[in-house]
Amino acid sequence: EENEVLDYYSGEEVMSIYKVKKSWLYTSAKRNQIPMCRIAGKNYYSKRHIDEFFGTAVDLNSITEWVTADDVGEAFSMSKSALRAYTYRHKIPTKREYGRTYYSKEHLEELRRTDLMNDDNYYTTEQVQQLYGLTSANICHIVRVHHISKVKVGVKNLLLKTDVERAMAERTAKGL
Numbered sequence: 001e002e003n004e005v006l007d008y009y010s011g012e013e014v015m016s017i018y019k020v021k022k023s024w025l026y027t028s029a030k031r032n033q034i035p036m037c038r039i040a041g042k043n044y045y046s047k048r049h050i051d052e053f054f055g056t057a058v059d060l061n062s063i064t065e066w067v068t069a070d071d072v073g074e075a076f077s078m079s080k081s082a083l084r085a086y087t088y089r090h091k092i093p094t095k096r097e098y099g100r101t102y103y104s105k106e107h108l109e110e111l112r113r114t115d116l117m118n119d120d121n122y123y124t125t126e127q128v129q130q131l132y133g134l135t136s137a138n139i140c141h142i143v144r145v146h147h148i149s150k151v152k153v154g155v156k157n158l159l160l161k162t163d164v165e166r167a168m169a170e171r172t173a174k175g176l
Helices: 011-018 022-031 047-053 069-076 080-089 105-112 125-132 136-145 161-173
Strands: 008-010 036-039 042-046 066-068 094-097 100-104 122-124 150-153 156-160
Touching: 008 011, 008 047, 011 022, 011 042, 022 042, 042 047, 066 069, 066 105, 069 080, 069 100, 069 105, 100 105, 122 125, 122 161, 125 136, 125 156, 136 156, 136 161, 156 161
Parallel strands: none
Antiparallel strands: 008 042, 036 042, 066 100, 094 100, 122 156, 150 156
16 A cells, blocks of 8 residues: 555654754654654654655765755855745755755756856847847747757756857848
8 A cells, every 4th residue: 555654763763864853853743744653652753754754865875065055045046935945846855954954065056057057158048038139938939940959947048059149140031
């Protein structure tokens, strides 16, 4: 059966693996309906539910660099609430240690692609709008019709400069 719980962590294991306090574990487990059982006066929590709750479908030990919300705010100019929503939506590995949340730097960078955001071979949609006086709907159409290479970074689309310039030259030649 899908909901059957076969593997458990003891409360001590959860506290040591995820660096949380007993009171936090108890209230979080209750609030999030994590299956629990008591054996000989000790609490045991469903391993699968705990791992899902802490977002560790990935091996936390393989992550070498962790950043705080402040680090992320500076690097990616994101507010703390935007970061929380973003990490939830994109399943960015996080860990809590003694009340502080840390985020996997590698996973964030992979999605935010700072290397591409600073790459001179790409325009953002906003840059194309300003340079050519187009609406985002125009750009969407042009990207499709002229097969412009694009890379999605977070919520932004980066368009290959050479493709954009070729498409604009073709449009100009047609008198558009």
